[in-house]
Amino acid sequence: MVMVLVGFAIVIAVLLAWVNHITEAPIKAKAEKTLQDGIQEVMQTQDMKVTKNDTIRQMADGKETVFVVHEVANQAGKGIGAAVESTVMGFGGDLKVLVGFDDLGKILGYTILQTSETPGLGMKADKWFQKDGKGNVIGKSPATGDLAVSKDGGDVDAITASTITSRAFLKAINQAYAAYAHKGVDGDSGASKQI
């Protein structure tokens, strides 16, 4: 009886280890590709390559938050901005956003990487804030002041009945910009001197 149980456990452990071994590489390649596609989508251009990946830890609301900044340049090598991964607490759990900024901090695009918002309410965030959505944030710039929903005196329309998600989403973008700007202080000041 014990032998049967142990036998099954061993056979299945070997099987799982083997499958894990052969699927490991494709899974990793796929995750990499998904991220690349995401960066391409939020930067709104095909003519790009990621030049640098930085993981930045910053204090936000008394909690250490991790941001990943993917600096992006066009094929000619000129820096065109960065795509930033930013995580905040949404209504139902972590809300992870990938947002693309041009070199002046203007929002080029965004995509939601991870969400557990309420279906039919906060879940609408993936379309709502896009260019043709009701709360369009594309083209706005956190560089000229934090984005905020109209209820808080800002100029972004919140998702109907999902103010918490909307606030969280904008916070993710504001923090992403803070991480990006903080990161690129030298580059930015250099650029402004030239102008």
Next chain:
Amino acid sequence: MSKYKIILNGLIKENPTFVLLLGMCPTLATTTSALNGLSMGLATMLVLLCTNTVISCIKRITPGQVHIPVFIIVIAAFVTLLQMFMSAYAPDGINKALGIFIPLIVVNCIILGRAESFACKHTPLESLCDGVGIGLGFTFGLTLLGVVRELLGAGSVFGVVLLPETTNMLLFILPPGAFITLGYLIAIFNRFKAK
């Protein structure tokens, strides 16, 4: 019992959602939209087909005392294999839609229930048919529940908008709506079955 009868048995007479009331957790939690319900049903069916067949094959070499541990190992192994293969090779769309539901299948009592009550008493072929029947029954139940909830709560079916936004009853997308809808559907199902 003929193969056809076994399939029909799972689909109607012992429908897991409306008659056996098994697997209520995924039933209530994942049916916020028709597509989610359908996806969960199909993923469960795929695992059920594999486990039913394998368990039926190994029933003779498994002593009674370790039935359940062995079955659970087999079920968990299949779910893990499915998850690894899907994240490695399945198209992105399918993987995204199904991905989050797959780990839930391990704890789905339909799988263990059918292993104990059917597969370990019947031939592999009959068990496969039972997997088809119960799997289809579960998929049918979840899809129906998803269609009703999505229609009443978000005004659409499979993402196609049918009703104007003003008629949306948000309650049906939230957890209480799942219980209410399920209750009514069971009542309707019983009414038709009684005839």
